[in-house]
Amino acid sequence: MDTRLIEHILKIAEEKSITKAAEKLYLTQSALNQQLLHLEQELGTPLFNRSKTNWGPTPAGEIYLEGAREMLRVKQQTYSRISDLTHGYKGTIRVGMPPVRGPDMFIHVYPVFHQEYPNLEVVPYELNVFEMQKQISQGNLDLGFMSLFESQRDENEYQNLYREEILIAAPESWDFGDWVVPGENCRPALPLQALKGRPMILLRKKTTMRPILDKLFRARKVTPQILFDTANPATILEMVRAGISCGIVAESTAKGYEKGIRYYSLDKPLHWNVAVSYPKGAFLSKAAQRFIALAKTYWIEKEGKKTD
Secondary structure, X not given: OOOHXXXXXXXXXXXXXXXXXXXXXXXXXXXXXXXXXXXXXXXXOOOXXXXXOOOEEOHHHHHHHHHHHHHHHHHHHHHHHHHHHHOOOXXXXXXXXXXXXXXXXXXXXXXXXXXXXXXXXEEEXXXXXXXXXXXXXXXXXXXXXXXXXXXXXXXXXXXXXXXXEEEEEEXXXXXXXXXXXXXXXXXXXXXXXXXXXXXXXXXXXXXXXXXXXXXXXXXXOOOOEEXXXXXXXXXXXXXXXXXXXXXXXXXXXXXXXXXXXXXXXEEEEEEEEEEEEEOOOOOOOHHXXXXXXXXXXXXXXXXXXXXX
């Protein structure tokens, strides 16, 4: 099933530029333009609005792109089912992962997976969660590993791998007095009101954690004194350990950052899920299921987590 033309048209839409698409496809712009012109001639209508800065799809183009993504999804599912039947696993699994915790998982999981499925190519993409969700919906990713809250799920399929708590991290020298109360587990708890006026570093707004934290701060009528925000939770914990600020991080981030830092649960404990997502209605081959199982085992053993 030759779908190269479909994939080329989708690349133009993805890059919003025929020049950039040609570069990514290792084609000359002239060759790619000829493919597009022949297709448009066959359909009797242009698929893209030509522009120097943005090749947006026309209404006919939107219809074509929707059908093209569906055809590639059907192809992938068909090939996956045949591979499961014949054990002749070939092709590609496109895997999205967060830039911070994803690469470490991949370099541990891939060698084992490659030994079991040597003819399958696994292509990793480091993306934030919201971009991963978009790429999964468009059929550009087969799997996406992400951390998110239940309210942030979209129409894609999800499997929870494990659940982890969101914690307040503060310098060991900071005294919160009577604000500290017993938590639901062995860790003390702290309401967000105790952080009022305290310097703080938070994850950026494009992360899945930040919008939920902003919502909690508004609900508690607390305006956080933010020094700056960052994409890397390790930066938060280094600043906390230096006594410069407090922060809020996922429990797994605390591993290796115990010295000089005290961790608190929120007074109403907050959790999110580390999950794997894939397109709605997609057939997961045994190979894809194996990759998921390896990733889950790696994280459970590394973080010492319990499944949800």
